[in-house]
Amino acid sequence: MPIAVTRAVSPTLADCELTHLPRQRIDVARAAAEHLAYEAALRTLGATVVRAPPAPDLPDAVFVEDTAIVLDEIAVIARPGAPSRRPETEAIAGLLQRYRTLARIEAPATLDGGDVLRVGRTLYVGVSSRSNREAVAALTGLLGPWDYRVVAVEVTGCLHLKSAVTEVGDGLLLANPRWVSAGRFAPLEVLPVSDAEPGAANALRIGDAVVFPAHHARTARRLEEAGVRVVPVPCVEIAKAEGGVTCCSLLFETDSLAA
Ligand code: CIR
Numbered sequence: 001m002p003i004a005v006t007r008a009v010s011p012t013l014a015d016c017e018l019t020h021l022p023r024q025r026i027d028v029a030r031a032a033a034e035h036l037a038y039e040a041a042l043r044t045l046g047a048t049v050v051r052a053p054p055a056p057d058l059p060d061a062v063f064v065e066d067t068a069i070v071l072d073e074i075a076v077i078a079r080p081g082a083p084s085r086r087p088e089t090e091a092i093a094g095l096l097q098r099y100r101t102l103a104r105i106e107a108p109a110t111l112d113g114g115d116v117l118r119v120g121r122t123l124y125v126g127v128s129s130r131s132n133r134e135a136v137a138a139l140t141g142l143l144g145p146w147d148y149r150v151v152a153v154e155v156t157g158c159l160h161l162k163s164a165v166t167e168v169g170d171g172l173l174l175a176n177p178r179w180v181s182a183g184r185f186a187p188l189e190v191l192p193v194s195d196a197e198p199g200a201a202n203a204l205r206i207g208d209a210v211v212f213p214a215h216h217a218r219t220a221r222r223l224e225e226a227g228v229r230v231v232p233v234p235c236v237e238i239a240k241a242e243g244g245v246t247c248c249s250l251l252f253e254t255d256s257l258a259a
Helices: 027-042 084-095 134-141 217-225 238-240
Strands: 003-008 048-051 068-070 075-077 100-105 116-119 121-127 151-155 165-169 171-174 189-192 204-206 209-213 228-235 250-253
Touching: 003 027, 003 084, 027 048, 027 134, 027 209, 027 228, 068 250, 075 084, 100 209, 116 165, 121 134, 134 151, 134 204, 165 204, 189 217, 209 217, 217 228
Parallel strands: 003 048, 075 100, 121 151, 171 189, 209 228
Antiparallel strands: 003 250, 068 075, 116 121, 165 171, 204 209
Protein backbone atom coordinates (compact mmCIF):
# COMPACT_ATOMS: atom_id res chain seq x y z
CA MET A 1 0.00 0.00 0.00
CA PRO A 2 1.79 3.23 -1.08
CA ILE A 3 1.57 6.09 1.40
CA ALA A 4 2.14 9.70 0.38
CA VAL A 5 2.77 12.04 3.29
CA THR A 6 1.85 15.61 2.40
CA ARG A 7 1.44 18.87 4.34
CA ALA A 8 -0.84 21.79 3.57
CA VAL A 9 0.42 24.93 1.85
CA SER A 10 1.11 27.45 4.61
CA PRO A 11 -0.49 30.89 4.44
CA THR A 12 3.06 32.25 4.82
CA LEU A 13 4.33 30.49 1.64
CA ALA A 14 5.28 33.84 0.10
CA ASP A 15 8.03 34.12 2.76
CA CYS A 16 9.65 30.89 1.53
CA GLU A 17 13.37 30.36 1.07
CA LEU A 18 14.60 31.20 -2.43
CA THR A 19 18.07 30.46 -3.78
CA HIS A 20 18.08 30.49 -7.58
CA LEU A 21 14.85 32.33 -8.35
CA PRO A 22 13.90 35.99 -7.94
CA ARG A 23 11.02 36.54 -5.53
CA GLN A 24 7.72 36.83 -7.43
CA ARG A 25 4.25 37.37 -6.07
CA ILE A 26 2.82 33.99 -5.06
CA ASP A 27 -0.94 33.48 -5.11
CA VAL A 28 -1.22 31.32 -2.00
CA ALA A 29 -4.85 30.35 -2.63
CA ARG A 30 -3.87 29.15 -6.08
CA ALA A 31 -0.88 27.27 -4.65
CA ALA A 32 -3.27 25.54 -2.23
CA ALA A 33 -5.53 24.58 -5.15
CA GLU A 34 -2.52 23.20 -7.03
CA HIS A 35 -1.63 21.19 -3.97
CA LEU A 36 -5.14 19.70 -3.79
CA ALA A 37 -4.89 18.71 -7.47
CA TYR A 38 -1.51 17.12 -6.73
CA GLU A 39 -2.95 15.09 -3.86
CA ALA A 40 -5.82 14.01 -6.12
CA ALA A 41 -3.30 12.85 -8.77
CA LEU A 42 -1.46 10.81 -6.13
CA ARG A 43 -4.73 9.15 -5.15
CA THR A 44 -5.60 8.29 -8.75
CA LEU A 45 -2.23 6.53 -8.94
CA GLY A 46 -3.12 4.40 -5.91
CA ALA A 47 -1.44 6.26 -3.06
CA THR A 48 -3.10 6.84 0.30
CA VAL A 49 -2.50 10.48 1.19
CA VAL A 50 -1.64 11.07 4.86
CA ARG A 51 -1.45 14.74 5.76
CA ALA A 52 1.02 15.85 8.41
CA PRO A 53 -0.32 18.49 10.82
CA PRO A 54 -0.28 21.93 9.18
CA ALA A 55 2.48 24.34 10.13
CA PRO A 56 1.11 27.76 9.19
CA ASP A 57 4.14 29.63 10.57
CA LEU A 58 6.65 27.60 8.55
CA PRO A 59 6.57 28.98 4.99
CA ASP A 60 8.18 25.95 3.31
CA ALA A 61 6.32 23.23 5.24
CA VAL A 62 4.52 22.01 2.11
CA PHE A 63 7.88 20.71 0.81
CA VAL A 64 7.86 17.63 3.04
CA GLU A 65 10.33 15.76 0.85
CA ASP A 66 13.16 17.74 2.38
CA THR A 67 12.46 16.60 5.94
CA ALA A 68 13.21 12.88 5.64
CA ILE A 69 14.44 9.98 3.54
CA VAL A 70 12.11 7.01 3.89
CA LEU A 71 13.54 3.64 2.90
CA ASP A 72 12.02 0.18 3.36
CA GLU A 73 14.20 -0.46 6.41
CA ILE A 74 14.40 2.92 8.14
CA ALA A 75 13.44 6.60 7.93
CA VAL A 76 16.25 9.11 8.25
CA ILE A 77 15.12 12.49 9.56
CA ALA A 78 17.00 15.16 7.64
CA ARG A 79 18.67 18.29 8.95
CA PRO A 80 17.71 20.87 6.33
CA GLY A 81 20.44 23.17 5.11
CA ALA A 82 18.28 26.28 5.58
CA PRO A 83 17.96 26.94 9.35
CA SER A 84 14.43 28.32 8.82
CA ARG A 85 13.36 24.84 7.70
CA ARG A 86 14.73 22.80 10.62
CA PRO A 87 11.56 23.16 12.76
CA GLU A 88 9.66 21.33 10.00
CA THR A 89 11.17 17.98 10.88
CA GLU A 90 9.69 17.26 14.31
CA ALA A 91 6.07 16.75 13.25
CA ILE A 92 7.22 14.63 10.32
CA ALA A 93 9.33 12.48 12.65
CA GLY A 94 6.26 12.04 14.87
CA LEU A 95 4.26 10.83 11.91
CA LEU A 96 6.93 8.61 10.35
CA GLN A 97 7.61 6.76 13.59
CA ARG A 98 4.27 5.01 13.05
CA TYR A 99 5.78 3.34 9.99
CA ARG A 100 9.54 3.10 10.45
CA THR A 101 12.37 3.04 12.96
CA LEU A 102 13.92 6.52 12.87
CA ALA A 103 17.51 7.70 12.56
CA ARG A 104 18.67 11.30 12.35
CA ILE A 105 21.17 13.41 10.50
CA GLU A 106 23.09 15.40 13.13
CA ALA A 107 25.24 18.59 12.98
CA PRO A 108 27.56 19.44 11.32
CA ALA A 109 25.85 17.46 8.56
CA THR A 110 23.07 19.17 6.65
CA LEU A 111 20.80 17.29 4.30
CA ASP A 112 17.63 18.14 2.38
CA GLY A 113 15.64 15.14 1.18
CA GLY A 114 15.46 16.81 -2.23
CA ASP A 115 19.14 15.95 -2.59
CA VAL A 116 18.58 12.20 -2.26
CA LEU A 117 17.64 10.24 -5.37
CA ARG A 118 17.08 6.53 -4.78
CA VAL A 119 17.41 4.24 -7.77
CA GLY A 120 17.12 0.64 -6.65
CA ARG A 121 19.76 0.05 -3.98
CA THR A 122 21.73 3.18 -4.89
CA LEU A 123 21.26 6.52 -3.16
CA TYR A 124 22.67 9.40 -5.18
CA VAL A 125 23.22 12.29 -2.77
CA GLY A 126 23.57 15.81 -4.10
CA VAL A 127 26.31 17.96 -2.67
CA SER A 128 24.54 21.29 -2.98
CA SER A 129 24.05 24.59 -1.19
CA ARG A 130 21.79 22.64 1.24
CA SER A 131 23.46 19.25 1.65
CA ASN A 132 27.12 18.72 2.52
CA ARG A 133 29.71 15.95 2.37
CA GLU A 134 29.27 15.30 6.10
CA ALA A 135 25.71 14.28 5.25
CA VAL A 136 26.96 11.84 2.61
CA ALA A 137 29.24 10.29 5.25
CA ALA A 138 26.45 10.26 7.85
CA LEU A 139 24.02 8.54 5.49
CA THR A 140 26.66 5.99 4.51
CA GLY A 141 27.17 5.20 8.20
CA LEU A 142 23.48 5.04 9.10
CA LEU A 143 22.71 2.73 6.18
CA GLY A 144 25.69 0.47 6.90
CA PRO A 145 23.52 -2.44 8.11
CA TRP A 146 21.78 -2.63 4.72
CA ASP A 147 23.24 -3.03 1.25
CA TYR A 148 22.85 0.50 -0.08
CA ARG A 149 25.44 2.19 -2.27
CA VAL A 150 25.72 5.89 -1.40
CA VAL A 151 27.16 8.03 -4.21
CA ALA A 152 27.94 11.75 -3.85
CA VAL A 153 26.99 13.88 -6.86
CA GLU A 154 28.06 17.51 -7.33
CA VAL A 155 25.10 19.79 -8.15
CA THR A 156 25.52 23.29 -9.60
CA GLY A 157 23.05 25.88 -10.85
CA CYS A 158 19.94 24.54 -9.13
CA LEU A 159 18.62 23.94 -5.64
CA HIS A 160 18.68 20.16 -5.20
CA LEU A 161 19.88 17.03 -6.96
CA LYS A 162 16.27 16.21 -7.78
CA SER A 163 15.86 19.64 -9.44
CA ALA A 164 18.46 18.29 -11.89
CA VAL A 165 17.62 14.59 -12.21
CA THR A 166 14.86 12.14 -11.32
CA GLU A 167 13.95 8.56 -12.19
CA VAL A 168 11.13 8.26 -14.72
CA GLY A 169 11.23 4.55 -15.60
CA ASP A 170 13.23 1.39 -15.07
CA GLY A 171 16.80 2.31 -15.96
CA LEU A 172 15.68 5.73 -17.23
CA LEU A 173 16.44 9.14 -15.74
CA LEU A 174 15.23 12.59 -16.76
CA ALA A 175 17.92 15.24 -16.34
CA ASN A 176 19.14 18.72 -17.07
CA PRO A 177 22.76 17.95 -18.07
CA ARG A 178 23.77 21.57 -17.37
CA TRP A 179 23.13 21.08 -13.66
CA VAL A 180 24.45 17.59 -13.14
CA SER A 181 26.87 15.32 -14.97
CA ALA A 182 24.87 12.60 -16.71
CA GLY A 183 27.94 10.33 -16.74
CA ARG A 184 27.72 10.01 -12.96
CA PHE A 185 24.67 7.77 -13.41
CA ALA A 186 26.06 5.30 -15.96
CA PRO A 187 24.86 2.77 -17.06
CA LEU A 188 21.42 4.34 -16.55
CA GLU A 189 19.95 5.99 -19.64
CA VAL A 190 19.47 9.76 -19.38
CA LEU A 191 16.70 11.60 -21.22
CA PRO A 192 17.54 15.33 -21.38
CA VAL A 193 14.89 17.96 -20.68
CA SER A 194 13.95 20.39 -23.44
CA ASP A 195 16.45 23.27 -23.62
CA ALA A 196 13.47 25.61 -23.29
CA GLU A 197 12.52 24.03 -19.93
CA PRO A 198 15.61 23.89 -17.72
CA GLY A 199 13.49 23.28 -14.61
CA ALA A 200 11.68 20.26 -16.05
CA ALA A 201 13.83 17.43 -14.66
CA ASN A 202 11.76 17.08 -11.50
CA ALA A 203 9.22 14.29 -12.09
CA LEU A 204 7.56 12.12 -9.46
CA ARG A 205 7.48 8.47 -10.46
CA ILE A 206 4.68 6.24 -9.17
CA GLY A 207 4.74 2.82 -10.81
CA ASP A 208 4.71 3.24 -14.59
CA ALA A 209 3.59 6.89 -14.47
CA VAL A 210 5.09 10.23 -13.53
CA VAL A 211 3.31 13.15 -11.93
CA PHE A 212 4.67 16.10 -13.87
CA PRO A 213 4.15 19.89 -14.05
CA ALA A 214 1.64 20.74 -16.79
CA HIS A 215 3.66 23.84 -17.75
CA HIS A 216 6.58 21.73 -19.03
CA ALA A 217 4.77 20.52 -22.16
CA ARG A 218 7.85 20.06 -24.36
CA THR A 219 9.59 17.77 -21.91
CA ALA A 220 6.28 15.97 -21.26
CA ARG A 221 6.19 15.14 -24.96
CA ARG A 222 9.72 13.74 -24.78
CA LEU A 223 8.69 11.58 -21.84
CA GLU A 224 5.67 10.24 -23.69
CA GLU A 225 7.80 9.50 -26.76
CA ALA A 226 10.06 7.50 -24.44
CA GLY A 227 7.05 5.46 -23.32
CA VAL A 228 6.50 7.15 -19.95
CA ARG A 229 2.90 7.81 -18.89
CA VAL A 230 2.61 11.46 -17.85
CA VAL A 231 0.02 12.68 -15.34
CA PRO A 232 0.08 16.47 -15.59
CA VAL A 233 -0.58 18.65 -12.53
CA PRO A 234 -0.75 22.43 -12.19
CA CYS A 235 2.39 23.62 -10.46
CA VAL A 236 2.95 27.27 -11.37
CA GLU A 237 2.66 28.92 -7.94
CA ILE A 238 4.53 26.09 -6.20
CA ALA A 239 7.34 26.54 -8.76
CA LYS A 240 7.64 30.22 -7.81
CA ALA A 241 8.60 28.95 -4.33
CA GLU A 242 11.32 26.84 -6.01
CA GLY A 243 9.32 23.68 -5.44
CA GLY A 244 8.28 20.90 -7.77
CA VAL A 245 6.41 17.62 -7.76
CA THR A 246 8.80 15.44 -5.78
CA CYS A 247 9.07 18.06 -3.03
CA CYS A 248 5.45 17.91 -1.98
CA SER A 249 5.32 14.31 -0.75
CA LEU A 250 7.19 11.53 0.98
CA LEU A 251 6.27 8.33 -0.84
CA PHE A 252 6.82 4.89 0.62
CA GLU A 253 5.30 1.47 0.91
CA THR A 254 3.71 0.12 4.05
CA ASP A 255 1.75 -2.93 5.00
CA SER A 256 0.62 -1.30 8.22
CA LEU A 257 -2.63 0.58 8.71
CA ALA A 258 -0.90 2.87 11.21
CA ALA A 259 -2.40 5.95 9.56
C1 CIR B 1 13.39 25.95 -0.26
O1 CIR B 1 14.12 26.77 -0.81
O2 CIR B 1 13.78 25.20 0.63
C2 CIR B 1 11.94 25.89 -0.69
N1 CIR B 1 11.48 27.20 -1.03
C3 CIR B 1 11.78 24.95 -1.85
C4 CIR B 1 12.12 23.53 -1.50
C5 CIR B 1 11.85 22.60 -2.64
N2 CIR B 1 12.13 21.27 -2.24
C6 CIR B 1 12.59 20.32 -3.06
O3 CIR B 1 12.90 20.58 -4.20
N3 CIR B 1 12.78 19.12 -2.55
